[in-house]
Amino acid sequence: MQTNKLAFTPAIDSKLPHSGTTIFSLMSALAAENNAVNLGQGFPDFDCDPALIDAVTAAMKNGLNQYALMPGVPSLRAAIAHKIAHLYGNKYDANNEITVTAGATQALLTAIQCCVHAGDEVIVIEPAFDSYLPAITLAGGKPVCVQMELSEAGYAVPWDKVAAAITPRTRLIMINSPHNPTGSVLLQQDLQKLADIVRGTNILVLSDEVYEHMVYDGKQHESVCRHPELAARAFVVSSFGKTYHVTGWKVGYVAAPAALTAEFRKVHQFSLFAVNAPMQHAIANYMADARPYLELPGFYQRKRDLFRDGLQATRFKLLPADGTYFQCVDYRQISDLPEIEFAQWLTKEIGVAAIPVSAFYEQAKNSGIIRFCFAKKEETLKTALARLAKV
Structure with missing residues (x-):
């Protein structure tokens, strides 16, 4: 017996019409x-420290396999706050200013979603990691791209052009240091120029610092956390996947002032709720030794x-x-x-x-x-x- 079915061709008005496979x-x-x-x-083609694998196994065997708290396992948030204070001199409150995320990409997307409204402009420094622009578009924002300049000394941010790109609609400036793909790093004077640009405005800063522990030739990483004026208006993102050679684990975090963190968590709780519990416990345990980073x-x-x-x-x-x-x-x-x-x-x-x-x-x-x-x-x-x- 033949059954007649109504023909139906699904159609979606794409939110990312220009995006394809990365x-x-x-x-x-x-x-x-x-x-x-x-x-x-x-991504690395070598294994992480076996002690980290052992810590995950121990957490699983000890029954730490149910939902973690929405902001992250308390011991991990405390370890993150301690690390930031030790390295950069900024004391974030582990309860209200540190949130564990499913990698840095989710952290970046959530930060943009919580503060960028339809029609808001977001300044992006190009070349830029490929998730930035789609995340802005999904929030209804408008990317405003400023290209880095290349000389014999390498890539550098033209801060005069960043300043010229500011309009009354500018809501957020995204920076990335150490920088993917160029391998350049922002210096103290770069952060000072950024602070000069945003001073007296309501512009926020989203600082992608997933390679924070990969700065060479005796130089130090100039984190936004180290700059009080910028830290007061910034989401700072990092990644355990990059630091501990476990990119497939997708565990990262965001440090931000309490008011920004409160808005971040509103989006976080409904898009993800909580990150893999045993891996959070394992990383917290592993962070007791600072030598790996x-x-x-x-x-x-x-x-x-x-x-x-x-x-x-x-x-x-x-x-x-x-x-x-x-x-x-x-x-x-x-x-x-x-x-x-x-x-x-x-x-x-x-x-x-x-x-x-x-x-x-x-x-x-x-x-x-x-x-x-x-x-x-x-x-x-x-x-x-x-x-x-x-x-």
Whole structure:
């Protein structure tokens, strides 16, 4: 017996009509298809400290497997507040000013959702991590992009252009240091210029500091937490996934004044409620020893230096890499292909995957620059370098 059914074609008026699969997914898939060394997506190919795994196992065996408190496990929030006070001299209240999140991406999205209203403008420094603009759009906000300037000294924020972009509709300024994808870092004078711009306004600051423990050559990370005038109006975001080599765990946090935290948690509780409980307990336990994050700059600087030394033997031009685990290179002495095409060629023909920096702009900007990730085993980096030397 044949049943007639009404034909129905689902249709949605997309909130993100210009968004597709991220460049990271595309390049990782291409790397897998071509058996290439994946220096594209930013994740380690080595294991975390076994003690951290043991701490998670212990938490699970001890029955800590039910919902955590909405803001996060108290012991973890206390450990975060202690770390910030020790490193940056700012005493956040663990109960009312620290919130544990499902990674930094959720933290960024929630911060934007809680303070950006329809028609509000958000200043974004480009190149920028790819989740920023969609998060602003979903909140009904308007991204206002200001591009970093590149010189022999590396990428730098043109603060005069940031100031010129301010309008009565400006609600938020997003900054990222250490910076993905460029590897640049903001200095004390940068934060002072930002403070000069927002002083006397109601503009908030969202500071993405997920690579806070990856600053090299003896320099210190200039956290917004360290700057009282900015901290008073800022959401500061960080990531345990980056710090402890567990990007798949998706655990991060936000530090913000009590009034901002109250609004943040209103959105947080209805979009997520609570983060994985046993991992929160494990990280709180693990944070009792500060050495893993205090020693991280030296750990990654050795990888950076190995990779940079190897690249010196290639035709790629090195850009400065003062922070993060990314190295940008200029390939214009090798090819005049657009960045995405060159990255695809490099993956297919040379066997090394990279990310085109043009993917980090609202309007793709081809500068002849690609980004490699050096958060890899030494043998992985040496294999990649041997292949890149053949270009």
